[in-house]
Amino acid sequence: MNVKKLLFTALTGCIIFSCDSDDKVTDTVQDNVETGAVLRTIEIRENSIPIGIENGETIITGTAQLSITLEEQDQEEGALLESVDVYTTFTDGSPDTGDTSMAVTEEVFLGNIPVDLFSDGPFGLPRLDFTIEATELISAVNLTPNALFGGDTFTTRFALNLSDGRTFSTNNAGGIITAGFFNSPFQYVTPVVCNLDTNSFVGDYLIEELTPYVDGPTFADGSIVEVTVGNTDTERVFFTPNYPDYCSTPNDFNLLFVCGEIIIPLQESNCACSSGADYFGPTDTPENYNADDDTEFLITFLNDVQSDCATPEITTYRFTKQ
Known part of the structure; x- marks a missing residue:
């Protein structure tokens, strides 16, 4: 990585424009929202598919799901929200284990979430409690639990549709939106995992x-x-x-x-x-x-x-x- 030129440019900008220590990153982010929209991550409750092997059969153990709370914000404080489309993509991270030859590996449409399934959050912005079970993800890509192993992943992508016809997702959200203050990645990777003691590796x-x-x-x-x-x-x-x-x-x-x-x-x-x-x-x-x-x-x-x-x-x- 060569960031020397980048930093030199930034320092030059400070000299020319007198960078103010009171400038906030959030100012830049809010400017982005005035022309777009975000689907902020408020909470991730569960995001894994734990598995076990019993008598040669793979079983899903524990709470296997993606369960999150999202909050929508646009330039009219949520008034432009129309719906959210949901997609998933399966990636075989364990090609030598499990038979995934019948898997659908291109993106699969899971459904549309209309605005009326959102509720008002504490700041007056629309919020959604979203949960999808592992069994739904597995079925959507034409697999069974026996085809899975640790390292496989399901990527759930959200596309935010506004009433003015615009759509925002991973393809048109920059890093200042997907991370940091807004934490709006528009997608979540759910891994297939084996259980691990929470006292280990801490x-x-x-x-x-x-x-x-x-x-x-x-x-x-x-x-x-x-x-x-x-x-x-x-x-x-x-x-x-x-x-x-x-x-x-x-x-x-x-x-x-x-x-x-x-x-x-x-x-x-x-x-x-x-x-x-x-x-x-x-x-x-x-x-x-x-x-x-x-x-x-x-x-x-x-x-x-x-x-x-x-x-x-x-x-x-x-x-x-x-």
Whole structure:
């Protein structure tokens, strides 16, 4: 990643236009909403499909679903909301396990949610409690539980339709909308996972970058971070600056512990050359973990997936429990 030119340009702009420390990121975001619309993530209650194997059969265990609360905002404070279309896409992340030859792998339309199924939220904006069961997702792509294994994913995408004929979704929402203040990604990746003890792989860890730097360290190399449980039992989260040589604000980084492999889902960087959306992501050869030993583990991920600043690079970090 080469952000030197980007930062030089930003500093020059401050000199010319006298950057004010009172300027808020939210000002920029609100300007975006005046010409568009967002579907903000208020809460993620469940977002995984845990599985188990019994007598050679794959069974769905626990609460297997995507369950979230969304809030719509547009330039007329929700008055433009007409409906939301819902789609899903299946991705086979375990091609050597489970027979997915009959799977529908292109995007599948799940249905339309009209405005009257939304209710007024505490700020007067339309809110929706959305839940889709794992069985519905599996059936929609023509599969059965026996075809699934850890690493497979279902991506649920929302398209927000306004009464003036405009539609907003992943194809026309920049990083300032999909992450940060508005947290409106318009899509959610639901992984198939094996159960993991919520007391494992949590606590303080020393992080060390093992691969060559990409225009400096990707995270705060050599620092201590706190790893915590994320939105599901198999998700872990820690905070660290992205590219600390250039940006000091901590950003969340998410790990998925998927049936023996540590998968890095697509996620944003808050230090990039443009939007920073989908900046970090999975590699073809993820690291493994031992569920009975959390004293040390590695994560390997693709750095700059979209070639935002430079050619994508593979980055590896070691985590050592303190």
